[in-house]
Amino acid sequence: MGEHDGVSALSQADSKQFVDRYERKFYYLRLSITDVCNFKCTYCLPDGYHPTGRKNSSFLDQTEIKRIVNAFADCGTTKVRITGGEPTLRKDFTDIVASVADTRGIKKVAMTTNGYRMAKQVDSWKDAGLTNINVSVDSLDPKLFHQITGENKFHDVMNGIERALEIGYEQIKVNVVLLKQYNGNALPSFLHWIKSRPIQLRFIELMQTGEMDSLFQEQHQSGVSIRNHLIANGWLLKVKEANDGPAQVFIHPDYLGEIGLIMPYEKGFCETCNRLRVSATGKLHLCLFGEEGVELRDLLQQDEQEKDLIARIQGALNTKSVSHFLQEGKTGMTPHLASIGG
Ligand code: SAM
Numbered sequence: 001m002g003e004h005d006g007v008s009a010l011s012q013a014d015s016k017q018f019v020d021r022y023e024r025k026f027y028y029l030r031l032s033i034t035d036v037c038n039f040k041c042t043y044c045l046p047d048g049y050h051p052t053g054r055k056n057s058s059f060l061d062q063t064e065i066k067r068i069v070n071a072f073a074d075c076g077t078t079k080v081r082i083t084g085g086e087p088t089l090r091k092d093f094t095d096i097v098a099s100v101a102d103t104r105g106i107k108k109v110a111m112t113t114n115g116y117r118m119a120k121q122v123d124s125w126k127d128a129g130l131t132n133i134n135v136s137v138d139s140l141d142p143k144l145f146h147q148i149t150g151e152n153k154f155h156d157v158m159n160g161i162e163r164a165l166e167i168g169y170e171q172i173k174v175n176v177v178l179l180k181q182y183n184g185n186a187l188p189s190f191l192h193w194i195k196s197r198p199i200q201l202r203f204i205e206l207m208q209t210g211e212m213d214s215l216f217q218e219q220h221q222s223g224v225s226i227r228n229h230l231i232a233n234g235w236l237l238k239v240k241e242a243n244d245g246p247a248q249v250f251i252h253p254d255y256l257g258e259i260g261l262i263m264p265y266e267k268g269f270c271e272t273c274n275r276l277r278v279s280a281t282g283k284l285h286l287c288l289f290g291e292e293g294v295e296l297r298d299l300l301q302q303d304e305q306e307k308d309l310i311a312r313i314q315g316a317l318n319t320k321s322v323s324h325f326l327q328e329g330k331t332g333m334t335p336h337l338a339s340i341g342g
């Protein structure tokens with residue numbers, strides 16, 4: 001892949017790797033391209049999306065996105081996840097996928113989506129170079145899905161997953177946010193669903209964010225009981241490879257699918273952190289639960305600024321904390337995950 005062989009502002013000799021004080025290497029960029037969303041997930045945007053006073057036009061444009069991705073790729077990034085808000089709400093989503101895929105050094109172009117457009121558009125995303133898909137499905141019961149997301153789109157999302165498998169995606173990752181009173185007992189139905197499908201179902205513990213009120217206290221459920229159930233029923237923890245993220249992945253010989261557990265409140269969760277985030281307006285976030293973010297946009301205006309851009313990112317990285325402080329109730333500046341891309 002790669003249109004910008006030889007035209008990068010950095011020569012090969014200059015190329016380096018983003019690394020922090022704890023020797024964690026960052027090769028994975030999560031890039032938000034919009035914070036607009038059409039769903040109203042109870043744990044994210046329960047009242048729907050409300051513009052924060054700026055127009056959508058102030059989201060990064062394609063040229064700015066390309067410059068960010070070039071800079072990260074020149075410093076060792078091999079995987080970019082395009083997220084939001086709902087990234088597919090951008091009319092130029094497929095062009096963005098194509099442009100990221102066509103960057104030297106980028107081997108994986110992933111997305112996280114609520115899936116409502118997947119059935120109709122996944123073929124064109126694949127053609128554009130999308131390699132990995134994460135789709136959110138918090139319940140396999142259409143009514144409950146509607147209740148959690150505020151949208152009656154369960155069947156559209158399911159058709160999208162089936163279509164993606166049909167056209168050759170080898171595995172689809174499905175995100176399920178664990179919510180005690182909604183899907184706390186749904187493990188058997190999820191297990192049944194993945195028995196014959198190559199789906200990695202990822203249970204994500206609910207994370208407390210700035211705008212969340214009593215929901216966290218009412219709905220947070222630890223992944224421990226799921227882990228115990230899996231282990232008691234013959235599931236085995238998959239050995240992590242060097243570049244794997246913080247999910248604990250379980251496999252079983254009778255199942256085509258896998259189960260992932262994302263437990264941010266568990267000790268050691270941040271040790272394998274390998275990702276950086278850039279918001280839809282061009283701020284670097286060192287942690288999902290960090291502070292305000294480091295402005296990058298002024299350094300996205302010309303190709304010649306790449307060296308300065310890299311220096312600012314590396315400078316910020318030198319201040320990255322060893323872990324988040326969620327256990328102490330410190331949620332950082334993130335009002336909800338739609339704002340910087342979950
Ligand atoms: N709209 C897309 C979607 O829902 O997949 C992408 C953005 S969404 C913010 C990314 C992921 O974050 C989704 O899987 C969502 O379920 C998850 N998420 C959002 N808020 C969360 C929270 N407070 N705790 C845990 N996961 C959350």
Ligand code: SF4
Binds near residue numbers: 037
């Ligand atoms: Fe939208 Fe995703 Fe947030 Fe749900 S989790 S409201 S789909 S951004």
